[in-house]
Structures are given as structure tokens and as C-alpha cells.
Amino acid sequence: MKRHRKAPPKGRGVPRISEQHQELRHALELIDATEDLTRLVPLLQGLRGDLAAHFADEEGEDGLAQAVGPAAPHHLRRLEALLAEHAQLLASLDDVIERGDALLDGSVKQVVDDARALTRRLARHEAAETALLTDAVYSDIGGG
Numbered sequence: 001m002k003r004h005r006k007a008p009p010k011g012r013g014v015p016r017i018s019e020q021h022q023e024l025r026h027a028l029e030l031i032d033a034t035e036d037l038t039r040l041v042p043l044l045q046g047l048r049g050d051l052a053a054h055f056a057d058e059e060g061e062d063g064l065a066q067a068v069g070p071a072a073p074h075h076l077r078r079l080e081a082l083l084a085e086h087a088q089l090l091a092s093l094d095d096v097i098e099r100g101d102a103l104l105d106g107s108v109k110q111v112v113d114d115a116r117a118l119t120r121r122l123a124r125h126e127a128a129e130t131a132l133l134t135d136a137v138y139s140d141i142g143g144g
């Protein structure tokens with residue numbers, strides 16, 4: 001369920017939900033492989049939007065209840081437990097996003113800004129040394 005997905009899932013009902021499950025697995029793998037917080041938070045935010053739409057499809061009239069109920073009414077309790085978990089999962093995701101966002105706006109941003117300021121200082125320092133060496137060499141040549 002990446003943002004750069006070419007087209008939204010086609011179809012309705014179970015085929016659409018199954019396609020979403022496959023896309024979700026890819027999104028979760030990508031998130032699992034991402035340790036950089038500046039990349040992780042946007043991925044989680046993208047997942048949040050896709051997940052809300054996916055859960056809405058599952059809970060909708062063409063959703064899981066429609067697929068499971070008539071075919072396998074003995075599984076309805078499992079379905080109810082899974083549907084009840086949707087809100088908890090979204091709340092947990094919101095919590096992680098909020099904490100990640102706070103770090104990106106706060107201490108992580110400060111470290112990134114400080115690192116960039118330091119690279120600019122170092123670049124100026126090295127350039128000044130290069131200028132000194134150049135002046136000295138030209139001065140030596142000029143001065144004989």
C-alpha cells in the first residue's frame with residue numbers, strides 16, 4: 001500500500017480485500033526494513049491512511065461479514081474479535097506516529113540541524129586551510 005501505487009485496488013468484496021492484504025504485507029516489510037526515523041514516520045503516515053481505508057472496506061457492506069457470515073457462520077466470533085481489533089491497531093499506530101513526529105520536530109531535528117551546521121563549519125575551515133596553503137605556496141614562489 002505504497003503511496004506511489006499505480007492505481008487503487010480494483011474490484012470489490014473479498015478480491016479487493018485480498019489485494020489490500022498483499023499490499024499491506026509489502027508496506028509492513030518496507031517499514032520493518034526502515035530504521036531511519038525521517039523515512040519511517042512518513043511510511044507510517046502513509047500506512048495510516050491506507051489502513052483506515054482498508055479497515056473501512058473490511059467493515060463495510062461488501063466486507064468480511066458479508067463474506068464470512070453466510071459461508072461460515074461458526075466463524076463469526078473470530079470475525080468480531082478481528083474487527084474489534086481495528087480501532088486498537090489504529091490507536092497504536094497513531095501513538096507511534098505521534099511520538100515519531102515529536103522526535104522529528106524536536107531532538108532528532110536538533111541533531112540533524114546541528115550536524116548540518118557542523119558540516120558547513122568544517123567546509124569553511126578546510127577551505128580556509130586550502131586558501132592558506134595556496135597563498136603560502138604562491139607567496140613562496142613570488143618571494144623567491
Ligand SMILES: [Fe+2]
Nearest residue numbers: 021054055058
Ligand atoms: Fe485486513
